[in-house]
Amino acid sequence: MNEHPAPTVDDQEGGLRAEALAVLRELTATGSAGFHPGQFEAIEALVARRERALVVQRTGWGKSAVYFVATRLLRSRGAGPTLLISPLLALMRDQVQAAARAGVRAAAINSATAHEWADISAQLAADEVDVLLVSPERLNNPRFRDEQLPELVARMGMLVVDEAHCISDWGHDFRPDYRRIRELIERLPSGVPVLATTATANGRVVDDVAEQLSGGGAVTTIRGSLARDSLRLGVLTLPDAERRLGWLVQHIGSLGGSGIIYTLTVSAAEDTAAALRAAGHHVEAYTGRTDPDDRVRLEDELKQNRVRALVATSALGMGFDKPDLGFVIHLGSPSSPVSYYQQVGRAGRGGGTADVLLLPGREDPEIWHYFATASMPDEQRTTRVLDALGDEPLSVVALESRSSLKRSALTMLLKVLDVEGAVDRVGSGWVRTDRPWSYDAERYGRIARERVAEQEAMLEYQRGTMCRMEFLQRQLDDPTAAACGRCDVCAGAWYPREVSAEADGAARSSLDRVGVEIAPRAQWANGVDRLGVRDESGAPLGSRIAEGERAEPGRALARLTDLGWGGPLRELFAADAADGPVPPRIAQACVRVLAEWDWSRRPAAVVSVPSLRRPLLVRSLAEQLAGIGRLPVLGELDRSGAPGVEPGGNSVFRLAAVWGTLRVGRELAARLEALAAEQPGAPVLLVDDLVDSRWTMTVAARELRRAGAAGVLPFALAAQG
Structure with missing residues (x-):
């Protein structure tokens, strides 16, 4: 194991400055380059005094120059390689290129380069890597964390945390895996300098980051003007x-x-x-x-x-x-x-x-409001995730059927709980630890x-x-x-x-373009059987939706987030908007969608989904489309109460919430049978107001197909997303 040089102060600041300036000019390929205010001070703190430093400077100031120059100087003094924690693949690519210009040998290990670890490990062993860049998520990769990181820590010459505002949950781009850096700092041998850099940190974030960097010691903060004169x-x-x-x-x-x-x-x-x-x-x-x-x-x-x-x-x-x-x-x-x-x-x-x-x-x-609420799970769902975990690892897919959280929110929550010690990642699954944990409602409220x-x-x-x-x-x-x-x-x-x-x-x-495809689902949600969903015989649904029970590709007028028709649709679906007939302008746009639809066979009739919130809107839309297309309205499916499953949430819970609630009544079944006799093979147009998870359309189409419909073409006013 390499010994870390004892922290000493250069007796000749001028000598250190001249040496650093020469490296800077290599980095910039400019013979007249000089340091911006604060750059050399940061380099001096890292190289001469081996301190922990937080640099808060505007974008374009040259934070990367600080850690590349410091790395060169530390390496020349016998230090080991720098570990640079960097948040984005694009940033890593730029940093590797910039390092080469400074004569710094850099390598990156992330999700895109994980297969190259054997080569990088050999280069590290041969002392041929000056800077190793890793993503914060890599710190919790079981193999990297348990097998590769300990050796890096033992040899590390400097730790650099780029975009350090991500450490703080007060930061605008908080990433839970950044919180692991605190644990990493506590494991560093004495005398290893630490540098954290950011351009976007207010006082609250600066204090939070400095506290996490300190490890009980002092942190030098170098802060400059954030004005951008350009x-x-x-x-x-x-x-x-x-x-x-x-x-x-x-x-x-x-x-x-x-x-x-x-x-x-x-x-x-x-x-x-x-x-x-x-x-x-x-x-x-x-x-x-x-x-x-x-x-x-x-x-x-x-x-x-x-x-x-x-x-x-x-x-x-x-x-x-x-x-x-x-x-x-x-x-x-x-x-x-x-x-x-x-x-x-x-x-x-x-x-x-x-x-x-x-x-x-x-x-x-x-x-x-949507993005803010989507990123903060509540106490009830957090507790449900913890209650589902035990000593045997559960995958994220398996947890979906136990938590109701969407996968992205569930993954984020698991990272937070992992950082806080409540859960642990084992292989590709998660287990609960024996560490006491409680939901910090006060903290989430402050955020x-x-x-x-x-x-x-x-x-x-x-x-x-x-x-x-x-x-x-x-x-x-x-x-x-x-x-x-x-x-x-x-x-x-x-x-x-x-x-x-x-x-x-x-x-x-x-922006007047109309028509968004509704892709039909071909598989049932994995794990939905845990919520009591069974077919008519009492057997689990299996993985694939039978060909003869699927919907065909459908259409919506627009997405709610679209710049064009998204605006009028958001007004129509606003929480305080009254139910009523579909507005003529929107109805005309829907007709355009139908006219441009490249279906293999024109629908022969219209069926609607019974709406709990907007029954007048859906019925009027079905009637207007049928009238313009000179098609019969066969009616709507019957709807019964949900089987006690929490609505909303992830795909598993949404399927369970709609399963068993839609049925083809006797009158509708008779009309479907008559249609099949008059126009064999003709599909029906299935009309609803809003499509999100697609499970309502999927289950409704299955019921219609089982009742004799040759095909089902879903149509909705709006699509989420």
Whole structure:
């Protein structure tokens, strides 16, 4: 095992500075490069005094230069390799490339490179790796945690935590696995320096991160001004989604360079990209649905200016580095000033100027509320997860049938419980530990209140009561906050406000597209038998839905999150909206969906799903579609009460909630039989208001097929997501 050099202070600061400066100039390939204020001070704390340091500096300041230069200097003094914990694959790729420029040998181990561990391990054993980059999630990979990490800890020369605000649940991008870093720090040998870096931490986050870094010792905090002199900020409020998109269609070509257009949802990103491409602009969508290989390709195309812009969700955030990014536009507002500062910080990092414009929407608060509540499971469901766990490992799939939580929320909850010691990961499953644990309602309440305060602050930012940059700095508790003199509050609107009739028409035409496919389910939810779901003979359902009992591919008018028809549909489905006949404009749009539907055979009749909340809406829609299509209305299925299973939740619970509640009554069965005799092989159109999990349509289609329907074509006004 390598001995760690004793922590000493360089007697000649000038010698250390000159040595560090030479490495910096290799890194930047610039012979005249110098340190920004605070950079050398951080390097000195790490190399000369082997301290623990927290660096809070604006994006583009050069935090990576600190840890690459420090690594070179520590390695030259006999230290072991640096372990760099980095949150995103894109960030790792950039960091490996930057390390090579500084003469630092770097390797990354993450979900995309796990198969390369044998090679990386051999390189580490041969002392051929200066920096090993790992994702925070890797810290809880059983093999890495138990077999590989202990050896790394024993040899480690420095620990670096990038994007350190993720450690804090007060941070805008909290990731539970970052909490494991505290345990890692406690295991470090004496004299191993630790560096944490972030550009987006307010005072509360700084205190939280410093406390976790300290391990009972002191932490040196180096904090600089977060002002971004290269950014020109503005907010333009327009009346609706069509007008906002029209503004982009007309004015994106006048913005300098290439950039990023952020949206709040995947649907909005896809709709915006399609509209801009139709108008002749070279843009691509980049979302959580984008294939990992395509993400790499799209990032490279933006870096090489081969696209005008990427229309992205927050999936393109931390880690993307394009120094000459010319603009960032938000079509819809992030929920907090801190996350907004982080996203706009992608622009203007290379010394040039960049334009940043926010186009907020009336629907933004509703979207904020959805994401905020979806990420915080309540006490009852948390207790249910713990009660389901024992000494034998259970997989996430098995836990779904015991918890009602959706998989993403369940996975997040397990990570939190793991970090807090209540559960442990064993192989691909989870067990409960014997450590006492209780639901911290007070803590979750504080976090929820903080999120509401952040949302209110974002609305205040939009109102423009003070300089835009100063406002963001104050939200980050930056003591140097001052008016920038460039934003639209300080200097007046720098952006055009008008939207031409031509651009407005192009946007409206694009957003007027109708029709979203409802993919039929082919398999039953795994584990649903645990909730008492059986077929008519009392046997478990099995895995596959029989071919003769499935629905065919269906259609919805639009997604609730769509920029176009999503708006009118959200109003129709609002919690306080009264039930009533389908509005004529929406009914006409539904007819267009039917007209464009490429079904193999036209439906011969209409059947509706009985709605508990909107019976008039569903019946009127079925009647209007039948009347326009000159089709008979056969009626609706019978609905009985749910079998005592909690509604909502994950796929397993949603299937159980609807199973046994829908039946084909005698009159409907007789009409289906008559239809089959008159038009053999003809399908029926099954009408409902809203499709989410697709289980209502799936179960209803099964009942209709078993009653004699040759085929079932599901149709809904709206689709979730």
